[in-house]
Amino acid sequence: MLGNLIGVLFDGIAYGSLLFVISIGLSVTMGLMNFVNLAHGAFAMVGGYACVLLMTRAGVPFIATLPVAFAAAALVGIVLERTLYQRLYKATHLDQVMFSIGLVFMAVAAATWLFGPSQQPVRLPDFLRGQVQVAGLGLGAYRLFLIAVVALVTVALHLTMTRTRFGSQVRASVDNAVASAGLGINVNRVFGVTFALGSGLAGLGGGLGIDVLGLDPTFPFKYMVYFLLVVAIGGAGTIKGGLVAAMILGIADVAGKYYVPQVGSFIIYFLMVALMIAFPAGLYGRKA
């Protein structure tokens, strides 16, 4: 029983880490530009397909494809940000929602056309398969790897945000874009770089997640709710909030599906409405 509980917790944390790395870019762009971007999952999908293509067509090992997934998604992100997203920063939320839903439709159709509607296979290297015995418990090797990678990313992100010049520029712009521009920060460039970084992290998460979340053209729709949830519950613009929210969601989802499978996804939706009512601005969000 206790072993079960720890196993569920562990899987939940692994799942939550994945949600975190994909959603953190969305959280930052929402906090920074106040842009409701429903198309964030599409960037994760770009990363996922970059991974799969490199592995199946070019025979690149899995680990080596992850940086490419990051780069591919970041590149797509910066191109779209400069050409399209940028025009809509001042638009209403309705316009932004419609625009990004349009992008998702196009991404889904394009992915189906290019790669077919089926699930994409992923071949994990041997050392990431099977289980590792830790203190008498069998833990999935790949999930351990996931948690480790995300922990690394989180630390790196935290250091970037707190210790570097760019990080303080981002934080200043989140707090007050107008005042930051007045102080000589190139807010426009900060937006662009942040968007690319966020898309890249989503791409990395998409690549890491093929084994857990699966990858097919409907990916951006299937997980849209989860990514939005992380941001909405955590509060836009905070890394800590996103992390906590992703863990809550990951553990609740895995535990719900394990202990009460007959209720299905009901738990996660209920949790979402309940949390949104209790914390309309998110757990760590500033008061709207």
Place this chain on the structure above:
Amino acid sequence: MAGLATVARAAEPASTVAPRLPSDRWRATEVAFWLVVVAAFFLFPQHRVLGSQILITGLFALSLDLILGYAGIVSLGHAAFFGMGAYAAGLLAVHGWGEPLSGLVVAGAVGAIVGFATSFLVVRGSDLARLMVTLGIGLMLYEAANQLPSITGGADGLSGVSMRKVFGVFPFDLSGTTAYVYSAAVLFLLFLVARRVVSSPFGLSLRGVRENVKRMPAIGSPVSRRLIAVYTMSAAMAGVAGGLLAQTTQFVGLDVFGFPRSADLMIMLVLGGAGRLYGGVLGAALFMLAHHFLSDLNPVYWQFWLGLLLVVVVLFARGGILGAIEALRERLAQRREVSGA
């Protein structure tokens, strides 16, 4: 909001034009619109089933327009009320109450009750919180309907909906004749209600909330109560639309609660032009006609073009089709003014 631009533009020549109060008078274009609805009945007798579906979706879009176009509440889960209405009307008929009109009333009432109950969760919070709450309520109801097959029929849908004749005279037939007239009549009646509501002081206060939510309390308008009222009204209308669908198709599928239904609805409204009442009906007509006649096309391509159209509309044609027509008309009027002066 799409309406903001038009309002600002209309206010520019303020010296010559008095502030435009909503006028309740019927314009020629409006009469023409309803004549088209009548004419379509006679011109395309073989497409009456599709026609009734368009009218029902138009009513559904009209209900969303009330909260989205006028009150500015972005909802991604309006199908919740549509579905509640559909199951209410469907279940009544399955359990022996096949009288259509009272069924519709019940469908509307159920929609209103659920709308009123959830409105308290929706009116508070930011756009993002509203988006998530409406989405969550819709998904929750979908899951609930899916998990209760003994009541709803689950994934197989609710079949065995047998309707009695409308007024005891007109049976629902396969040609869709009764369905078309019935849907058109219900749409027209509820449209009159919506039209009256948006040009009333209540409707004006809703626009005020949309344009500036902070100033409305300052001029003595209770924002939350206004929003709760319009949300409930909109939910009731959506419930009636759902009931209509259940009665005319005599079947209720799980997809009445689905997220695609809510998303498509919003797309129709935005394409047609939100905040104009007719935009939703027009958008629904164009969307469903395109979908019907392009269905030979691979659905994937349909999705791609739909997505592209959305992006283009948001970037270049805010206000949708009706917004574009209005802009054109205003430009023509300005040119006439300039040449006349």
